[in-house]
Amino acid sequence: MNEPKLKRDPEGTRRRILDAATQQFTTQGLAGARVDAIATAAGTNERMLYYYFQSKEGLYVAVLEAMYVEFANHEVSLDLSGLQPADAIRALALSIWDYLRANPRWLSLINNENLHEGQYLARSPKLREAISPVISLLSATLARGAAAGEFRADVDALDFYVTLVAMGYYVVSNRFTLKAFVGRDYSAPSAIEAVSAMQVEMLLSFLRPASAATSLYPASAGAAAREDGARMN
Amino acid sequence: MNEPKLKRDPEGTRRRILDAATQQFTTQGLAGARVDAIATAAGTNERMLYYYFQSKEGLYVAVLEAMYVEFANHEVSLDLSGLQPADAIRALALSIWDYLRANPRWLSLINNENLHEGQYLARSPKLREAISPVISLLSATLARGAAAGEFRADVDALDFYVTLVAMGYYVVSNRFTLKAFVGRDYSAPSAIEAVSAMQVEMLLSFLRPASAATSLYPASAGAAAREDGARMN
């Protein structure tokens, strides 16, 4: 609120409301956020909030869209072309995990959206089919590694991507309950570094062609005969 | 509400309030839940809610405790003693993931608790240090596998556990936003089976001693991470 406030400043007012709303929604959730608190924090009044965004929910959708734009802008800046496949996977994973760690607010918003079964996301045409920009990058990297004989060739890129994100997401999103239930503080850089090193190694040991030999994944690939582990049909 | 209602039924009333509250809190969050909706769904009135649980937040903590008891009861029923180490890890992972899939309400509650930085969890002496009952089981299995020469011996059990849970948790908890952003429906059994098979293979290929040869994990400098209160025994 140190920001100089002009008499008439449409864009500034709109942006300050959006910033304040982001803060409120990510810390209190949609239901917990208060419109008067948002207006006050934005240095304006409730009327302007409805003037620009029609309703509390309209403002919430605007926050969702703004955060997605921010997320997508970050992702496209990644260049893996000069790296060996394994190093590229490592760099990609660390880049994603770093982003999640640096933006826990984004995770809170996504969690809130899942609580509401994605219904507000569905309300935004911009977001409904906004495919994550790194997936094609990952896909190309996996293909490059397979062509070079460094990676197994039977990997589903989407499942791999989801698993990779899961590793970083869970540790950040659930850091408070993890501290209480397993006793380790994953806010500490040393703890994050250790678990990340394990997770990178996990991704890469899976990708090595050697592991395909004894693999039960995917189901079609040979060795699926064993009875006790048979869960694929 | 088909349940026959007695004139005086202390335990029944208390339980019906708790059940209705679980439903409300897991679908609406703490702030979004309405006490009159809970009372109506429980077939009673608001006064009884305050009579038994003092406040809305008191009721919320009671719901948290009840769901944890349910969770812990499930976990102790697992017997891995007859299985080879690799099969034991597979069975453990699938058991945990199945539970998460069957109880998405539990995940919603945990997410809500992380939104509030674990502050209600901290309010319950029963929950504050309620170590997950499977961790010692996992730890023993890893040790057994290492002794048999089937697993690498340098694995941090807590980090491994967290990563294992992350794989199942993320896919269930974020199924709505995943459907919108990556276009795959992880509510479908076939999608779940495919990704689970990949994830099991990922865990096992990491554990194989061969992977330790080319591994960068654990980082030689990363030992600092082990100084926290990891209670394994």
Next chain:
DNA sequence: GTCTATAGGAAGATAGAC
């Protein structure tokens, strides 16, 4: 233990002047 009734305040949304 159970219920009806209601206090007391806060929430989302709007009217209308400038």
Next chain:
DNA sequence: GTCTATCTTCCTATAGAC
């Protein structure tokens, strides 16, 4: 575009009878 004042609804919590 901005602001003050206000409407209406809803929400948590309690009083007090039975």
